[in-house]
Amino acid sequence: MIGLGLFIAFIMYFVIRISLEHESELVTENYYEKELVFQKQIDGAANVKKAHAELKGKRQEEGYELTFPENMEPSAIEGTLTLYRPSNKKLDHQEKLSLKSDKLLIPKDYLVSGRWDIIVAWTYEGKDYYHKQKINY
16 A cells, blocks of 8 residues: 555656646637637638638748738738747737738748747638648748
8 A cells, every 4th residue: 555655646746747847738818709709710711712812821941921812902901910839828929911912921030940820810802811720830
C-alpha cells in the first residue's frame, strides 16, 4: 500500500509540474459569443464558393501573401484579417483590411514559425465573405 501511494504521488507530481510549465490554450476567449456568429461565417464561406471568390495564399520572402479575386475592386473591400495562433494567444493579431491592390501581404514579423489560422472576413457590395486557412509558416 505504501509503494502504491508513493507511485501515485510520483505520477501526480509530474502531471502537475508539466501542466504548470506548459500552458495550452486550445479554445478562444468568449467562446459562446463567437458561437453566435458561427452562422454568419458559414454563410460567408458559402458566398465565397458561389462567387468563386477563393483567396489564394503563397509564402513569400517578406511574409505570407493573400490574393483576392480579380473581379473584386480592392478599394471597395471592407473587413478584418485575424491571425490566430492556437498554441499562444499572445501572438494573435487582428487588423482592418485596407487594400490598394488585390494582394495583401502579412509581414513575416507577425508570423512566428509554427501553425497559424488566417481568417479573413470581408464585405463586398453588401455581401459577407469568409475565408479561413491553416498554414505552417
